[in-house]
Amino acid sequence: MPGCLASTAMHIALVAVCAAMCAGATAQDKNGPTLAPVTISAKANRDPVEKSYRKMIRGMDLFEREHSLAPAASLRFKLLPRRRETDMNTIDMEVIGSTIDFPVTIAADHTFTIPRDQKALDENAQVIPNRKAQSMTWRTEIRTPGLPPNTRRLGDLRLECRVGMEAGLVSRSRSIAGLLVGAALDTPAYCDRKAPLYLFFSDKPLFSVALVAGTRREILSIDKLYAAASDDPKLSEDLPDCDCEVLVDRTYFLPLGDRSWPDDTLVEFEYMEGE
Incomplete structure (x- = not known):
């Protein structure tokens, strides 16, 4: 009753x-x-792959402070697929705070910039694409124009790592061979290690990567390619936990903290034929 x-x-x-x-x-x-x-209306995506607007702005600030590493380059952020089924061509993205929101334009090459907005900073806004967590990953894109074909500049990539760590772009999930474990995980200082396990992605599947500075030339060992897969006996188990899952054949590590290689060192890529 x-x-x-x-x-x-x-x-x-x-x-x-x-x-x-x-x-x-x-x-x-x-x-x-x-x-x-x-x-x-509610956002349909209940498991967003969002990033902190404040952290990304901090990354932009670091780029301005350390621009001398790549004086002729500009900064963009880049989206990369993490799952084979991820559609990278129809992504919408917004900066969303408690009272503010505005769209972010994504270019055809999946790169973008974000505007500085004090209100979004004050409200600890999030940068939210319409994709679920672990469906894609984020990196920085810092490229000096006018380089020879199939090359990158080491100073650009050093700065990519530092900005990426400051901006909080690296995934937190367990990854191949225990990548990115240990101290200084969330700070640019991690990039100062002689051989940090920071994953870079090439434009195409890789056959080899070489460092060239003047007459000095050195080909990276196989354990510096393919997300160190050659050192991972449990590759099939670990691969789904790496943010390189569908791009593992494009990944490489660099000796970022080895200052015997100057910032103007060229990173030369030899790509697989008939990828």
Whole structure:
């Protein structure tokens, strides 16, 4: 009986509220213009692969402070697929705070920039694409123009690592061969290690990578390619946990902290034929 009485009371209360709302609507029809309907929509993606707007702005600040590493380059952020089924060509992205939101334009090469907005900073906004977590990954894109074909500049890549770590772009999941474990994980200082395990992605599947500075030339060993897969006896188990899952044949590590290689060192790529 108590449950029935409570249910009856709640029903009566709801009826009363509805009646009051209807009465208010009728009065509005008589006394003034009808207000336009308001539609409230929820984001369909309940598991977003979002990033912190504040951290990404901190990454932009670091780029400005350390621009001398890549003086002729500009900074863009880049989206990369993490799952084979991820559609990278129809991504919409927004910066969303508690009271502010604005769209982010993504270029055809999946790169973008974000504007500085004090209100978004104050509200600790998030940068949210319409993709689920672990469906794609993020990196920085810092390229000096005018380089020879199939090359990158080491100073650009050093700065990519530092900005990427400061911006919080590296995935937190367990990864191949325990990548990126240990201290200084979230700081640019990690990139100062002689051989940090920071994954870079080439434009095409790799056959080899070489460092060239003047007359000095050195080909990277196989354990510096393919996300160190040659050192991983459990590759099939670990691969789904790496943010390189579908791009493992494009990944490579560099001796970023080895200052015997100057910033103007060229990183030369030899790509697989008939990829």
